[in-house]
Amino acid sequence: MVNTPAARIADLLEDVTTASNPPARPPAPPPEEPPRPGGPTLGITVVWGDLAEVAADLHVTGHYQSVVPAAAELALDRAISGGPRPLITEHTKLGWVDAQLGEVTYFPCKAGPVRAAAVVGMGPMGTLTERRAVQMYASLLGEAYGLGHVGTMATVLIGSGTGNLAVAQAARALVQGFGTVLASFGPAAPPPRLTEVLVVEIDRLRAEQLHLALADAAGNLPQLRLTPGLREEGGGRLFTPSAAVYALAALSGLAAPAGADASAADPGGPDPPPGEAALRTVLAGFDPGIGEKVREQLAQLAEVARTDLSLTVRAAAAAQDGSLPVRMSVQSGTGGLRWAALTGRATVPERLVPVDTDLLRELVDRLTEPSVEDARELPALLSRFVVPTDFQRLLTDDSTVLLELDRDTASVPWEFLSEIRQAGAERRDPLAIRTQLSRQLRTTYSRVTTDVRPDGPLRALVIGDPGDPEKGFQLPGARTEALAVATELRNLGAEVTLFVGAVNSTRQPGVDPARRLDVLRVLLCGGNDIVHYCGHSDFDVSGTGRRSGWVFADGLLTAQELALLERPPLVVVANACYTARLGAAAGSGIPPAPPAVADRSPWGNPQAALVPSLADEFLRVGVGHYIGAAWRIPDDQGIAFAEQFYRHLLRGGSGEEAPTVGGAVRTARRRLYERREEGGQPPEAAGGRQRWSAWAAYQHYGDASAPFVSPGNGSGNGSGNGSANGPGSGQESGQEPGREPGPGPAGSR
Incomplete structure (x- = not known):
């Protein structure tokens, strides 16, 4: 820093109360004016x-x-x-x-x-x-x-x-x-x-x-x-940018008028005026040529009122109350995408980004279960193509990013957003890896319950592979994930109710099959804090409108069946894939059904619209956080994400005052990102490309910065049942944990 003993910065802030500038007497109030005859003032x-x-x-x-x-x-x-x-x-x-x-x-x-x-x-x-x-x-x-x-x-x-x-x-x-x-x-x-x-x-x-x-x-x-x-x-x-403006305005007042050579005063002559001495001290650290240019610009700046000045401080700085999230609204509109931003560090008005619908649709398609090359190269295009230029500077790892989306823009894989970098600059990790990035849907739903959890242990419901094997909806990997998640949650101290497989499928020893009615009973009556589902999902277009839900052998379970929930789950995690697209791959011999017009997003295919559709249904009934995979995930990747997510959620992360769902999602994404080259398959093989981008498939709908409130801790500062010796390590609901089978056939969901 420049040493300025003759004029401290505090002394240059003309109207700012400091030790050197005691507050002046407030001006006398103006005389009262009589009320106007025509009305009040x-x-x-x-x-x-x-x-x-x-x-x-x-x-x-x-x-x-x-x-x-x-x-x-x-x-x-x-x-x-x-x-x-x-x-x-x-x-x-x-x-x-x-x-x-x-x-x-x-x-x-x-x-x-x-x-x-x-x-x-x-x-x-x-x-x-x-x-x-x-x-x-x-x-x-x-x-x-x-x-x-x-x-x-x-x-x-x-x-x-x-x-x-x-x-x-x-x-x-x-x-x-x-x-x-x-x-x-x-x-x-x-x-x-x-x-x-x-x-x-x-x-x-x-x-x-x-x-x-x-x-x-x-x-x-x-x-x-x-x-x-x-x-x-x-x-x-007096925040940093304003303090800098005051200091700059005061410095400009010390500069000689333009054209005067104040710096040429005789060093052996009389002492320069106090202002000139202070300015010389400030400029002493510069090259003489640069110092003179600075003096000239300061003299010109002296003609500008300080209230017309503004400075942008680009260094990371905490907001007034700590770490406020950056909230961005992205809505589809006539002629393109309408953006707005709400941040504690900037005032950013609405922007309209003209977007060619066909190009954006192709971009969404190629970033939905992308090839390795597309996953490497297209995120930069996504950020440059659809994000307003002055909004791009907000996409940093300084703050949590919360995107408010409508049903159309929710189909865009925003998890691939990256900072704009210059050609040749070092490639950084994606934004969703470096910070918490979550979504909110602009919808008519309203929460129907508070986050205050009752006393008692954390309760979880886990459902795996409930589809009908005779229709080709059997997923061995979903069984493996359900059993692994149940074991992990029990080790973390939760009480777990587990349903695996359809009634007409191969039964899991000691575990009840997943019937819609039994699952609904536990949902409505069990008071579950967490629900984890792994299986197929689908759209159902009927005469009453579109419904989305989870596929069971005996029908579709939608959020409409949960409308009577007195206390909806706080967190729902769904590793669910789209049946109409994946039914043929499951070995059913039945060709995929063509998507209905109502199921297609303007920006992409029904697979891209699946998670927003399901999230909307569950958020309507009061679920606080919905986390879903937007495309097929390799089985071991789904298990790794779930295990890392629940460990962070229930035990907390290093340096966190209280665990958040957003923090748990970020930690789980990072684990998949760091392991994306593992698995023994070439990157461009079917399993390799899914593995490479699995981290970006997980979308989180909810407030990433909200603390996770564990049962019995209404303050929101608890870290959940973090000990492994908590309740729930034995039998729950009359069920035995059952043995985990070996890995099933290689596959993805």
Whole structure:
């Protein structure tokens, strides 16, 4: 670093409170203005501070549909929650916060500065335009006026922090929305109780930018009275980019005007001015030619207001509250894919990426159970072809990545996403290997139960090879996996109920066959935390619409049969392959059925659409996490994934405060990735190509960053029944564990 004894950086931050810059006296409040004859007026004050520490009658933040709180909303959530499970976060996971545009939802508060809290709906992520923001702000102010007891309301500039709008856009929307409500009051209407809105910003530079934007927007609207200057409250911060802007602005003020040769002063002459001495000290470490160029640019920069400056810090930095996930929304739309991003480190508006449907369909087909060459070369094309350029910088291993998808875009194998690298640069491991990457479906489902698990041991249901062998749906490898998973879960302390094989198949000694009715009984009555299925899956197109489910010898078991579940499983893992595509390969002699039009995704084949279809069905009934394989997996790879996944989930990973489902999926993916060249088969052989890309076949639907809550530990900080000597090592449900058979015929599911 450059040594600057004459002028410390803290001294250069002109308006920032430091030991060298004590806070100045706040300006005197402006004189009260009489109310306008035509209606009420509303005071707006920009506050530099933490929303949760600002006193007001009502605290409000914005809320995107199905997106757990972050940034200011998360701070408010923690302030109003009395326990370790934040209220707004839990209500979001349960689907109780509808968040339609302008809809206000209220929450109870514990004792503290926040006496009443609410969130106003912003609609789906990526849809908040300036026009829609005007509607949202009008709805918010109208609701606050209607309460009748609110005199002051504290909020943030909703939609600008980590949303779609720039500060100037959001400020205009606030002014127009509030102005619309104020104009609706006639001269004879009684004045509303609400007289002041505090717009709080935690970062000092953004607070200044916000004040200027509101002043510009409200200049011609006398009903709104903007308090001059900022009001300072507790909790205000100065984040790294803003601190750098302050320092740069101060340095530019020390530079001589353009054309003046301040550096040519006689070294033996009088001492230079203090500013020049400080600047010389800063530039002393540079080559003289570079130093002069820096001085020239600083002199030009002095003409730019600091509120017009912005810096991007590319180094990895923790978000305000720790490690916030990067949430990206990818929706199919007219002319291409619509992207939006929500991250604690960046404000990224919506982007439209024009995409040729035929090219994307071919890309999805070739990345679904890809050849080794395609698995090596096409991920870079996927990232460049469909990801907006300025979104690509968000795809790093600094944060968990959560993709919100619709039924069309869910068919794309996003697990292959990689960072964009320059030609000749070293190839890095895929993103899903280096960080937690999971999916959420944009759907109408809502969770029907909480994650609080009852006291008692972890309970698991394992189902293997339930298909009818007479129809060619027998999978010996699925039996091997089911028995191995049951043994692993028992060793980890879980109580396991095991069903293997159809009634008319070769029976597994000591293990009940997998009948739909018996499995449904255990699902509805057994209180299972984990369900593991290995077998075939299928689409069923009937007169009532599309249904997806697991294939049993006596029919299809779908999530509709689970609608009466009082407590759905928290985790469902399914190594399931598509019957219409694989039935002939199973030796049935029956040609694969042509896929129905309704079963095809616009971007690929029905195999690619299988996992999203199944995930949607199970998420609708309240399953918290659905993990499925998007194509056939070699038997030993399926077993390796499951064993590594459950070990991490129930015992935790190194350095983790609490295990997460996303962390367990990443660990299991990494194990398959590191072992992709094992198995003794040439890479381009049928089993070799499946082995090479098996890690990418596993898709996780759920919140990757959510801690796994073990039974009896409602705080979410438990690590599951991690000891191997826990209950469940003997017989459960009147069944014997049975002996594991030797590996069956080589195959994949």
